[in-house]
Amino acid sequence: MPFKRPGLLAALVAAGFLTAPADSRAGNEADLTVSDFYHQPPTPDLLHSPPRKSEGMARFLDNLLDGRTLPIPCASSLLQELRRHRDALADSTREALRSLSQPPVLDSDGNRPTRDGRYTIHYTVDPESPDAVVTADKDFNGVPDIVDQVEEALALAQGTISERLGWPAPASRIQGEPYDVYLVNLGEGRQGFTPVERENLSTRQDDAFSHMVLDSRLDGNALKAAVAHQYAHASLYELSTRAPAWWAEATAAWLEVQVTGDPSPHREAVARRLERMSSSLASDSLVLSLGNLLWTSLLADRWEGRGEELRQIWLESSLRSGEPLLPLLDEVLRRTGEGTLAEAFQDYTRWALFTGPRDDGNHFRLGGLFPPLVQRVNHQSFPAESAGLETVEPLGAAVIRFEGDGKPGGLRIRFEGEVPSLLQVDLVITSSGETHPHLVDMNLDDRGRGEVGIPWRNVREAVMIVRYPALDGTSARFHYVAQLDPLYPFDLSSFGALASPGGITLQWTTARETDLLGWNIYRSDRPSGPFRRLNPLAVPSGSDTVEETDYLYQDTSAQKDHRYYYQVEAITVLGLPERSFVLSARASGDEAVP
Template sequence: MRRRSLVLAVLFVLGAACVPANLLAAEEPDLSLSALLAGGPERRPAPEVPGRGPGAALAGAAGLDTFPVGCATPLLLLLSRPEGPLDPSLRLAQTIAVARPLLEAERVTATRDGAFAIHFPAPAGSAAPLAIDRDRDGVPDAVDRLAEALVAARSFLVARLGYPPPTPDGEALDVFLVPLGHGLEGFAVPGRDAASQGPARGTAFLVLDADLPAERVMSATLHQVAHACLLASAPRAAIWWSEASASFLTVAATGDLSGFGPALRARQRSAGRGLAADGLLLMQGSLLWPQFLAERTGDAGVVRQIWSEIAASGADPLAAADRVLMRSSGMSLRQAFREFAAWNLFTGAQDDGRHYAFGRSLPEPALAAAGAALPVDLDPVGEVEPLGSVAFRLPGDGRTGSLDLSVRSEGGRAGADLLVAFRSQAPNRVLVPVPLDAGGEGHVLVPWADLAEAWIVLRNEGASGAGTRFQVRGLHDPVAPFDLASFTAQGSGMSIVLEWTTASEKGLVGWNVYRSESPTGPFSRLNQVAVPAYGDGSSDTGYIFNDDGVRPGRRYYYLVEGLTEAGLADRSHVVSGRSAATR
């Protein structure tokens, strides 16, 4: 794989073991939307919440002092489309959050493009941020910065990327500057049909924290304008996809990953959690999925095409992605997810320059130790959610033979691969599929002597439904893929005859023959077509190869290479032979 040169652009700078289940959990505390709906006695808003604004109302209903992410839009989307009655604390929080804020001595200014109306309170004192007006234009500098950020965000999303505008042309979207606190930077309030109070349509207004640091204004603003554009495109899209897309677009425009550090760490370290996991951190961290799609296809517009497919067909984001990918590149969702699971291992210090453009800046992947050496026994591996994956690291130890790896799975739609680093092929890793049969079982032999490290990647490729449980066992087979009983090279006139005999062969399909003029190489392949392997089990099998391309009286060095069913090579020791000298 070669790293895509796709640049989404920095456009604006305004500032032997049983694997326990807790190995599959995020280290960062998160807020699950489904758990929030389920409720609990500890989640009760304080009596004074109604007088303290939307930030306090949402934090009280969630039972949090500080939100794990700065965007509360997923929570507003959840509350705007409940599948059943909301409990009193959530209903109260929704009522407060969706009400247009009442500001003290409210002032309003329009952005220069007329697309936004910014509502802000009169400053409480000369030292307040909204009291500073260095350019003496009658508008606080903080509001000026916000106005420029709004114009830049809309230009990037609508004019450059082709997303629908947050409001129809000629209508301004209201933006309220309100002290939010509790770690919140802003949220978009979904709009409704005024006549029917029916499903959400577009965006009613945006709320941004009045105390945003200057360096966070661009990212926080663009994130909420992105939500507004996405609500205008498909207001009923899945919440996780909305937050992942808004986060992706924020990074695409600003090039700033710093605000998403905790979310990306949570996503990278939450092995086994699915793409559609409903934790706030995990939803933001899922920005890696649209980022992968954009880089893998070489087209940043693929994300907008998925949104257009959702709007046109009402499909869920994964079905829409499958249709768009099949039309544009012939790649299915399942194939894309297989690659995505692999890409997410090449981050941080594991970045090889061939995957994410900013892979070095991403958090390290979660690679649990499979064991210090063979044999290994991972039983059970904690449940892997739909479109989730988990990976384990297995070091080599230099012994001859093969890794005999077996995988058993139950539930979901299982998939398994090895990413193998061979010492002779460093720094590249080789993808070795573990084909699973209809019963969810599979087996593969991997030559062991040259293996430096193997990553065992287990996936649930189902878009929905049940989780998948895996059992993985790895044994050392000292005589696979072949046990070489003898290997000689003898001069015969003006040629050299190679003879080798195997005492056993397992999973072997062919041979290559290599020659060098030095015992340390480099070696060149002699045969254009692989020599078929005929061995079966533990019976002796002999082979003969005639090298007639030698010069008289010269010594040559040879090795043979067995090819396995998985397309992997295992080399023999080196032998030598001398051709006859001319008379």
């Protein structure tokens, strides 16, 4: 059905009532995007001067950030994105990037080859150096404990990521030599980064040599997580150096969680992603890139949880250097029988509802450890309407919640999207006392309009997902209105039951029916239930009508002198139920008493 006010979307545009979505108006103060670094025109490269020992890598990171705050503990994806677009950077940023890409220079460099010979851990105990590690040596092996912990964490990461899951091991800059790991002071909140030193020109893959830099003040689980995360980045560089930050950081986070079994270090980033679902999955926000752990978890959990789907996408991109990621991702999903990118994104927006306390064990494998989704807006009274025009970015989704209030009748939701657009609208409806929600697709016509009616009295909540599966382009705009209709989906004018020779006869009459498909009859021995359905096939309804419609049903299984309690249940065309009040009758000639 159309809106009561035709052309409402166009009228709002003309009037200028366009407001930014709630999840883009908040939560950006501690974020950083890659494009923030492209605000200055490119200038000729400065002559490079080697790093001074007294400065340390923390100073180089400070120079790169130029007063900004790194909002996530890993700088790898940021460095690689800037490296790929270095011609667009200011000369001071390029200079800092160049310094960060080189192996650190440590005072009194200590070298610790790991027992398996695959890595060399570089550190310093010089008390005058800003990079000095704590010298505690509890096992008296002559090596600081943190170095021993790094070796153990490297072995754990390699055993999980490379040996069990089949991802490549990191490659050192000199073939056959151990991979270099450096312990330095990176500054508050920075756990590590893995810079690319140079591309490997001897293979057809888009791979590269790298080294790992870790903060020297890490310890315990934080150190184990940081090592696993940087090992993941080094492994991914063996496949491709051209992956965008949102994809590389999300994959590294997923691989880290496979090592540690704990997504909690990224809880804040995932929470921000769940707050800003309408921002594109391919956003260059560093916080959202890390929060896309939710997306890589979906891809992995849909395929037995081992991440083979992720690995196939990375393998394909390594052999097809320079091709855009999203079309390639769609192609791999189709070829592996996992549907399309649009279908995976549809699942992602639906699964996102089942995190934190809402985890039902049927979606994300670690869903209970993720934070809960925060809806863009929560409507608690009706009528309700969007605040002007809402927007959603390509590969983004707006989530709107309508809270049940126990009122009889139905909630009618009318939607209008900008034309032309690819907007898709779902409703996830949860009834009171039920744990399994009902999923409804709202079909939009060629004008971008649609309407859904929801029997409302027993609904706890209805969540509307407005999804935009386009791969690129500008944001799509939409508007919605939600109103209560006390006579939806039916107006029951009478309902009675009489004892009859064949058992008990039920009679009911409706004065109006909307969107009805049929009726079911329920019976119980007690007024409070439980009620059991009697009819094997639904009683056909009068569909959409404002005329009186009479119904008759004979309960032939009723036993004489036994009192029963009845309800009739209407089923809408969307499969949503709405029950009547309860009445009773005795199979002995008594007339029913509502």
